Amino acid sequence: MSGFSTDWLSLREPVDHRSRNLDLQAQVLSYLEKIKTVYPGSVHITDLGSGTGSNLRALAPHINSVQYWTLVDYDLTLLKAARSTLLAWADSEINIPTGGSNVNLLDPIKPISILKQSNTIVVKFKCVDLFNDYQTILNEPADLITAAAFFDLVAQPWLTQFCTHLSKPLYTVLTYDGVEKWSPSEVIDADILNAFHQHQRTDKGFGSALGPAATQCLENLLRAQHFTTICAPSPWILDHHDSALIEQLAIGSAKAVREIGSVPLFEVNQWEQSRIQAKRCEIGHIDFFCYKA
Ligand SMILES: C[S@@+](CC[C@H](N)C(=O)[O-])C[C@H]1O[C@@H](n2cnc3c(N)ncnc32)[C@H](O)[C@@H]1O
Incomplete structure (x- = not known):
């Protein structure tokens, strides 16, 4: 169990999808159309920290090609949910060879082949702890490595090694950037955010x-490896239509702040009660794409 529940991931999925930076996404799609893919006629994508497959559901409908996706996560429960959610999301399941349907320790979940908006999408699921096994994953053939809401979890030494081994284009979306604006603003917001950032760095x-520093660190490391890099904002802009997400966000942030212990408990509780009912807030994220020309 990773601590990311299917309920939380499905609550954030529609907001994640509408928040993605569409200009950057268009550049990634155009890049995929121009390159000579590993296997001609199809696109191979590996998604790191895939959760239930939200990143696939956001991107796949925009790729007009046969697609092979490998979803990588260390949480088997989430990968199983990914499989069932993708089957429910698909227009239909199809019966084509999935290229290695043997169920083994790393692939405990049977691959699926689905049709979505006339696109064929073959999905494999790999249960891997990326802390240890990222090299194996990076060495597998792929045209693009992706991730959503993942890189703020990693540490600088790991990221340095990861970037040293990365030779493929990387497209990461919705990495937390540390900006939070709650309306109306309150004096206590700064202390709460400061403590929340401390928790981000645990x-x-x-x-x-790395928490909010992740994308900048990624960009520095990959520029040093002669990748061309592009960053673009993808903030969550939440209003009264997103009240369920706002409520969970306030509860989750307050819990993290209590764990840090730097803000008096009654102030955290007060902040939580007022923010649970907030009608507007903005949470900053950054999308990032890099490739070698
Ligand atoms: C914030 S969730 C994002 C999930 C998904 N990408 C999405 O956008 O809905 C972070 C994901 O990273 C996965 N994760 C965290 N640490 C991991 C690790 N060491 N190895 C593999 N996956 C990991 C979690 O299980 C979780 O699914």
Whole structure:
């Protein structure tokens, strides 16, 4: 169990999808159309920290090609949910060879082949702890590595090694950038955010996490490896239509702040009660694409 529930991931999915930076996404799609793919006539994408497959559901409908996706996560429950959610999302399931349907330790879930808006999408699921096994995943043939809401969890030493081994284009979306604006603003917001950022930097399985510094660090490391890099904002702009997400966000942030312990408890509780009912807030994210020309 990773601590990311299917309920939380499905609550954020529609907001994640509408928040993605469409200009950057268009550049990624155009890049995929121009390159000579690993296997002609199809696109191979590996999604890191896939959860239930939200990133696939956002991107796949825009790729007019046969697609092979590998969803990588260390949480088997989420991968099983990914399989069933994708089957429900698809227009239909089809029966074509999935290229290695043997169920083994790393692939405990049977691959699926689905049709969505006339596109054929073959999906494999890999249960892998990326802290240890990222090299195996990076070495597999792929035209693009993707991730959504993942890189803020990783630590600088791990990211440095990851970037050293990365030779493929990388497209990461919705990495937290540390900006939060709650309306109306309150004096206590700054202390709450400060404590929340401290919590962001605690160990999430990779060592002390980069949190809001992740995309900048990724960009610096990959520029040094002669990748062309592009960053673009993808903030969640939440209003009264997103009240369920706002409520969970306030509860989750307050819980993290309590764990840090730097803000008096009654102030955290007060902040939580007022923010649960907030009608507007903005949470900053950054999308990032890099490739070698
Ligand atoms: C915030 S969730 C994002 C999930 C999904 N990408 C999405 O956008 O809905 C982070 C994901 O990273 C996965 N994760 C965290 N640490 C991991 C690790 N060490 N190895 C593999 N996956 C990991 C979690 O299980 C979770 O699914």
